Amino acid sequence: MAKKQTKKQDKKRSKAKPSISESFAAFPSNDKTLFVGIDLGTCRASVSASNGVREVVPTYVGYPKDNISEELLGAQPLFGDTALKHRLSVELIRPLAHGVIQTKRKGGNNKYLTAAKQLTRHLLEKARPKSNQPVYGVIGAPARASIASKRVLIDAARGVLDTVMIVSEPFAVAYGLGILDQVLVIDIGAGTVDLCRLHGTIPEKKDQITLDEAGDFVDDKLSKMIHKKYPNAQFTINMVRKLKERYGFVSKNADRVKASFPVKGRPKEFDITDELRNACKSIVPGMVDSIDELIATYDPEFQQALRSNVILAGGGGQMIGLPNLIEEAMAELGGGQVTRVDEPLFAGSNGALKMAQRMPKHFWKVLT
Ligand SMILES: Nc1ncnc2c1ncn2[C@@H]1O[C@H](COP(=O)(O)OP(=O)(O)OP(=O)(O)O)[C@@H](O)[C@H]1O
Ligand SMILES: [Mg+2]
Incomplete structure (x- = not known):
């Protein structure tokens, strides 16, 4: 009788939904596989790898514009800060908007997808896989990304990763922190708040x-506010973003924030305290x-x-x-x-890596 009951219980247990730790505890990791967690963000892309590598690259790809820029920079695409530094001599592409790879037109050549793929490959090269080493990657996507946008991420991983899994970004953050119960995670990125x-x-x-x-919305709002108050000031969205990243605040009391912008080529100081607070609070x-x-x-x-x-x-x-x-x-x-969180740059990719290392086989999508 006791034996029968145990059998019944076992059957019941095997039918029950696996707990979160059971779901992710079973992947047999071996020395040959390189596991990577990738946070392909609208503004920054980061990778955490099982060999200890951690890298972050601003999500920009630059293609030399003409023969002269090719002579100067080489024919290969430039990534991250290097692309930004040479933005006057390259076609600068930001492959993601609102957290997902932009899709300009259906089918055909999609320059955003190409750029996202090249950037993912670049990130992976930074993770230094050995030749012929299988690479399993978990990529973070916005919490409620559509099936279609997840498919675009999978396409971007094709030819770069051997197997892939797409997970919700804030879930990856929580998983990385090991806080999976009774917690509300808010991931405030450039393209989306999740x-x-x-x-x-x-x-x-x-x-x-x-x-x-999210962050891009704040940059746009701040640009418009500054332009309205100081119509003669000359600035770009990159300059505004840098100011926000350095001084961004939402508190009532703060030191005055002064920005230096050129007016007809001459640098001048502008007080942007109120505009910065209001844009951040928006x-x-x-x-x-x-x-x-x-x-x-x-x-x-x-x-x-x-x-x-x-x-x-x-x-x-x-x-x-x-x-x-x-x-x-x-x-x-x-x-x-x-x-x-303590480590905002790598919270997403660290969590994605932790999931990659624990994921049972049936969760993975093998890329061919
Ligand atoms: N100190 C700061 N104060 C305010 N905003 C900041 C600060 N540092 C970075 N940001 C902003 O945070 C955003 C980038 O955050 P994060 O790297 O998490 O985004 P992402 O992952 O690239 O975007 P998403 O998750 O939406 O795809 C940008 O808008 C950036 O300007
Ligand atoms: Mg993000």
Whole structure:
């Protein structure tokens, strides 16, 4: 009788949905395989590899414009900071927008896909795989990326990785941190803000929200505000982004922020404090609404645990005063506690690598 019961229990157990740790514990890693976690972001692409390599490259690809630039730079595409440095003599491509590879036209030659593939290959070269070493890669995608955009990511990995898996970016962050229960991760990138609540299982659609107003939106808004106030100032979106990355803040009190822009070729100082604060704050109400939605639709018994464990990741999470501002807004919704990840540059790719190393075989898509 006791034996029968055990058998029954075993059968029941094997039918039950695997827990998150069971799902990811079974991949037999061997010395031959190189595992990589890739965060192919709109602004920065990072890779973490099982051989210890960590690299980050701004998501830009530059193609020499003509014979002269080819003579100067060589015929090969340039990547990241090198592409940006030579942006006047190259066609500069930013392959991703709103977190996914841009698709200009159906079929035919898609320059964004080509650029994304070349950038992924470049990242992988930085991970230094040995010749003929199989490479298994997990790539992060926005929390609610469409099937079509995931397919484009898989296409970009073809010929670069041997097998691939696409995972939600904020889930990768949480997995990397080892916090998989009662936590709300907010990944504030350039193209998207991704929110994801975790409750000890692989998140479903209803657990995730993707917002299109993120770092790029802030840059655009800040450019317009500065242009409106100082119509004679000459600046590019790159200059504005750099200022935001250096001084970006949302707090009430701050030192004045002065920017130096040329006017008719002569450098002049401009006070951009208010514009910078307002542009940075502009993405906060959307985030707070989404936090509210994810908490309000959560199991009521665990809502308190979720609201006291909100974690900010991504470059935009570094804005000065952001955790406090979100906490203030959450006070009106019943309170909350907000912290930041320690390693915003690699949180996504580290988590993707950890998943790659633990993923059972049937999760992988083999690329041919
Ligand atoms: N200190 C900072 N303050 C404010 N914003 C910052 C700071 N550092 C970086 N950013 C912004 O964070 C964004 C980049 O973050 P991240 O690298 O996480 O994005 P991404 O992964 O490339 O984008 P996505 O996830 O949307 O595809 C950019 O908009 C960048 O300007
Ligand atoms: Mg990102």
